[in-house]
Amino acid sequence: MPKVTIDDISLEVPLGTTILQAARMIGQNVPPAMCYYSKLEGSGGKCRTCLVQVVAGSYKDPRPMPKLVASCRTTVMDGMEVRNTTSSEVQEARKGVTEFLLANHPLDCPVCDQAGECKLQDLSYEHGLSKSRYEFKRREFDRIDIGDKIQLHMNRCILCYRCTQVAEQLTPERVHGVLHRGEHSEISTMIEKAIDNDFSGNMIDVCPVGALTDKTFRFKSRVWFTKPVFAHRNCPGCEGKVTLWYQGSEVLRVTSRKDKWGEAESFICNSCRFDHKKTEDWVIEGPAKIDSHSVISQNHMKFELPVIQPLLTTENEQTA
């Protein structure tokens, strides 16, 4: 088994493991990943936030790699030495990439449903600058409804390509992809065609930012005011293992269960996600485990905030 050293911590990993997976096995100093998704084939390599420095290629060829490499797509070799948090070069590059990702991002977190569980927020919190140096007009797109349950807000998209991979790999017919090129690239369905299949909702779960949002949940509540609960049901279409997000006794939304790295444990069908929003549809397992760093855990055990509650209902009526 190849042995890899990441930030001076050594580990033996199975053949074919990538640096990022090895780092996740170690469990600390894990490079952030905006586009890599272990459950989607061919994902990764695009966002460049997971760049690491390889100071020694392997025992056989101990030369360092000339450039920083994308850890999500670089396979571990026996004797490889990797620097992530211990390399200032990597930290600088990551800062640069974060700035690029935010350059055309609208930073509308106050009105974005993803806020609180947004990977880009986490990334910019750790590696971003306090002030944007990009002084030009940001690119703008119209919002598109792709299907009656999902809204695409391209302004927020970081083009990780995850949703197109979901469409390609989970569903029988691919109806959306990337149009145009460069800065003008956009995720779109051909002539705004609706995406209509049983697993389309998973695009919402894999989106690292708020570009794809659940229309049934839009503006209902900030995520940190809801309480996640694991539940399951006997579903003919999928495994039926989900997280229910409660506010009071009401289920505001249903998502797949996320693991430690923010990835869905199993993809769920649209029927579970959109059509079963009552407690009696589900067998409740207990409170979902939320990372202690997450803003969601700040409010985890409180059921409701009396001050917020009346405000929210009036706002719902306005925006619905």
Add this chain to the structure above:
Amino acid sequence: MARKLLLELADIPQIQNIDTYISHGGYRSLEKALKKMTPDEITEEVKKSGLRGRGGAGFSTGLKWSFLDKSTDKPRYLLCNADESEPGTFKDRYLMEKLPHLLIEGMILSSYALGSNTSYIYIRGEYMFVLRKLEKAIQEAYSKGFLGKNILNSGFDLDLYVHPGAGAYICGEETALIESLEGKRGNPRIKPPFPAVSGLWGCPTIVNNVESIAAVVPIINDGGDEYAKIGLGKSTGTKLISASGNIQKPGVYEIDMGITVEEFIYSDEYCGGMKDGLELKACVPGGSSVPILPRHLLFRESNGDSRRMTYESLSEGGFTSGSMLGSGGFIVYDEKQCIVRNTWNFARFYHHESCGQCSPCREGTGWMERILHNIENGRGTEDDIQLLWQVQKNIEGNTICPLGDAAAWPVAAAIRHFRHEFEYHVKYPERVFDADHTYQPEIQQTYSLTT
């Protein structure tokens, strides 16, 4: 008179016609290669010749061929990269337009050496008129039995196709070219695996530039050792240079590697000196993506020797005082040209051509263009120059494919060598709309000091 290996027949009337081409000695290498040599012997000959990739990177062609994975029973492919889109480079167009049969002859030899029975010429969509010439030439070659089944009774089969791109610079990157040829969006793939192991449709594939493939013909005709005698050090053979800019005689020239840069610009045989009696200010020696060099660095290496037209000599000094031979797009600027405007023009090109797959290139190229546009139009500040430097630094080396580097290098070099021009734009914003606005005493002074 300079030696011409590739363009020897270029000026003969009707040379695009196969009979004329054969009567001048064309296709004679096939007889020798297909009947008397094994594929490995051809590869060996190319290795001996020291031929280096003419597309820009300058990687040894023979070595590249030897990386081709021959252990699988999958088909192998040879792709000719004729997606020549680098600003300042137009040698492949000239070669294909004048001598389509030379490329086809080279394709047959190379395909035989690599064991490829289906080969493609991927040509840029803007070269549709060249494509028609190539297709006609291919038809002629089929009718003479140089293509198709059992070529010259050697038992070797080859089908050759020309495929037009759809106008994207990025498809000149080898993995993006492969994606495009497969009918997908032209996004570069993440390497490894390299095309020599898994390329077109997952099969072992070699991608070579037009000029590299054409150079195989003289190598087989005269032998690799003969070819290696031309040139200097590790830069062997002849190289096509597309000369453009403020020179007397722009055009495509075939040079022996190793002539001095000074000779190339000033001798009557090549560029014929500067136009309108103006002084040379700067030069981009290898296509828009390589660093620009000011006059004092262009003619002399750091140890005082004359700089020569070779891969090594032009890159001597690294990026602080050197450049690259690249694809041979030789752009010369006289003292009236504005370097900021030129850099903006390049940045605009890369912004337009970025595929948008990885974030540093997608966002960074547009950002650089906008900053440069501001500076050139008198809206820049001192901080903008610093910001521009940092943006290019954040792009370089952090992208999937070399387009990011190609966008960052010219900006970096322009700031490195011509910072005074950027500062001039910031300092005198009211002058930027004047014609020849950098042809001013302030600028003249700065660079006469350095000459």
